[in-house]
Amino acid sequence: MRSFTYERVLDPGTACAAAATRPDSKFICGGTNLIDLMRLEIERPAHLIDISRLPLTAIEELPQGQLRIGA
């Protein structure tokens, strides 16, 4: 696996800003797919942005009967 820099972000705005300034970055959350691909050097991000701590965990009911699922 090629090396990379790493940062953990805590809110969606910071995550978007981090990705905008680093086109060579990838988001990581669970990692079950990305890490495998990085080991095989199919994916070679120079920077990982860890979004596993974003507080998007709720399921909200919206006024018109829809649901918004945080993920």
Place this chain on the structure above:
Amino acid sequence: MIDESDPNTRLGEHEHPWLLAYSVALTVNGRPYRLTVDPRTSLLDLLREHLQLTGTKKGCDHGQCGACTVLVNGRRITSCLTLAVMHDGDDILTIEGLGSQDNLHPLQAAFIERDAFQCGYCTPGQICSAVGMLAEAGAGWPSHVTADVGIEQVELTRTEIRERMSGNICRCAAYPNIIAAIRDVSEGTAQ
């Protein structure tokens, strides 16, 4: 958190990313640790190579066999497919923290009672996975084979246990006894 101004965090320069190292503070089996690791280090390698906690096994290193299953903040994960740097601040529980020879965890005792292994290589992962699985079922999480996903308390039938433990492969095929051991604990009939 990663503090890039901390000289311990960044050993190399930007143009030499292979020299990067990050500081990680985490709790393993109740003991706090602070380590400096290469960002490529998996949680599994941190446990085995840095902390010498070799109870957690490396099977496939691809997240397919479940031998490396540990509990992170109470939830089971395959430690080979997660980076150590992602677990700053986390609480890790491995087979070494579940019980001791003098004070076995009920699942460890049930696995012995039911002869739920042959070679034993998958057993630490099976037991950690079963601990996480019983907590999930206790919290009412449905599985792929749960007929009524709205049900509050799932009955852990053989079919349910098979499905919920399907991420843990046993090459010796001790599955009937693994299921029996887990049923003993889930039904409170363990010896």
